[in-house]
Amino acid sequence: MPNTSERTFIIIKPDGVQRNFIGKIVQRFEERGYKLVGMKLVCASKDHWEFHYQDLKESPFFPDLIKYLQSGPVVAMVWEGLDAIRQGRAMLGSNPLYSNPGTIRGDYCTQTGHGSVIHGSDSVDASNREISHWFKQDELVDYELANKCWLYE
Known part of the structure; x- marks a missing residue:
């Protein structure tokens, strides 16, 4: 049985x-078969954002x-x-100026920076760090998707 419980952290940015x-972004993740948990x-504080993007501080x-x-x-969000x-990450696309149509950035972004629309974790370590930074454990909901048997073997 494949690991169907991997979690990723996604932020829809201010733009x-x-x-x-x-709604459009949530729909894409739901249609892909991911479970919102x-x-x-x-509205996060300056300190909260600085910790989140600490790797870009310089x-x-x-x-x-x-x-x-x-x-x-x-x-x-946690999916x-x-x-x-x-x-x-593939659903998000990469650089907004070069992302393919069909990706979130390819369909909705206007530029890099203020027009990038969305953030997604890029690794298991980053995902775990970001999820624990933004959510308390009791804010995440564990449940079975009713359609799981149609999504996974």
Whole structure:
């Protein structure tokens, strides 16, 4: 039996919230067969964002990134399923200017930076760190998908 309980962390950034993409993005993950186990709308503090993006702290664009992320609410989510991290990243696309149509960034993004719409974990370690940074354990819900038998062998 394949590991169907891998979890990934996804954020719909302020521009994605403001442009009304929440439902469209959630729908894409649901249609892919992933299970939503945590979701909240939040305005995170500067310190919260600086910790989240600590690996970019030395980048020249870091102050502008943090300012942009604080410009409005974001939707933080945890999705679960087979190969959720790698496949989630594939669904997002990469650089917004070069992402293929059919990916979230390819369909909805206008530029790199303020127009990138979404963030997704890039590894198991990053996912675990990001999930525990944004969610308390009791905010994540474990349940069986009724259609699991149709998704996995």
